Amino acid sequence: MIEVKDLHKSFGDAHILKGITTSFEKGKTNLIIGQSGSGKTVFLKCLLGLFEYEKGSISYEGKNWSELSRNEKTNLRSEMGMVFQGSALFDSMTIAENVMFPLRMFTKQSKSEMEDRVNEVLQRVNLENAHNKMPSEASGGMQKRVAIARAIVNRPKFLFCDEPNSGLDPRTAIVIDNLIQEITDEFNITTVVNTHDMNSVMEIGEKIVFLKDGLLEWEGSSETIFRTENEAVTNFVYSSNLFRKVRKMYLEENL
Template sequence: MIEVHGVYKAFEGVRVLKDVSATFETGKTNLIIGQSGSGKTVLLKSIVGLHQVDEGEIFYDNRSFTGMHDKARKGIRKEMGMLFQGSALFDSKTVEENVRFPLDVFSDMSFSDRRDRANFCLQRVHLENVNNLFPSELSGGMQKRVAIARAISLNPKYLFCDEPNSGLDPRTSIVIDNLIYEITKEFNMTTIVNTHDMNSVMGIGEKVVFIAQGEKGWEGTKDDILKSDNERLNDFIYASKFLKKLRAEVNK
């Protein structure tokens, strides 16, 4: 479980996060949603330590991440897996080398064990016989699956996904969402997904935190969304005609 308590963050005197508190539960897909510029990306980067918060605390399973010295923080970072928006694969490395990279850097495993672990992760995301290909030889969806395999290579306790469906078609987006959901359950991870994709929200949003103008505007589940009377949330959610129709059906 990851807990955020009263977090503030400003850049050049402009407050981007204002007293944000939220709980992200273990074994669930926790989604952070909000408009562009709402502060959701800053919140995600603050949670993983890429931004130092000005006020407030962040806890990883009751361990104060904000109160730790650098060495202890590095220990928690080894428990994190990251799925970046653009996949962030190394163009000059093969698929297997990309997936093996965190193991090469952070583990004491033998080369044979590292290779076996990379193969296991690739099989887990339904990719076989692509080990020797380069990222440029793969489709966008396959690149994203390689990135997921790399993110779970160290068997993390915490998985962070920044706009995982960016640039993908709807069908491929569903595949990626399902993979993230399945892996979260299988490995009992605390997964946080930063997204504005409402299909993802309604598909895998077991816990949803809505950020509006730097503040937590709402918190609940995907089922709660359809019954919410939160004006700011509804303005954001029901920009989609499909969801407006769905809400009307639910409220009949």
């Protein structure tokens, strides 16, 4: 579980996060949504420890980030997995080497043990035959799956994904969404996904946090988002005719 209390972050005069308080639950797929410029990426990077925040606190299963020593932060980071928007695979390494990288850095396993684990996670993301390909030879969807494999190879307690299905076709996007949800359930980890994709919101949003202008505007789930009367949320989530119709049908069926 990740608990965030009164989080503030500025860049110069620009006050990006203006006091966010929320929590992300273990074993659930938690989504952060909001318009561009609402502070989603900055929030995610604060959660990852990539940005130092000015005020507030972030606790990872009771460990307050700002009270940890350098070594403790490094240890905590080894328990985090991250799927970047552009996958961020290392160009000079093969897919198998990319996935093995966190094991080489953080574990003292033998080469055969690491290879077994790499085979296991690549099989988990349905990439059994891609070991020796370079990232540049893989499609966008494959790259995302390799990034997920790399993120989970070290059995993380926390999985973060920044727009994991941006730039993917709808079918591949659903595959990635389902994979993230399955992994969250299977390994009972705390997953936080930053997304713009309303399909993801409806499909995997066990907890949804909506940010607006650096503030927490609304939080709920994929169920409650249909019933919310919050104008900012409805304007954002149901901005397309299709989703307005889906909502209308849902409300007619369920109320």
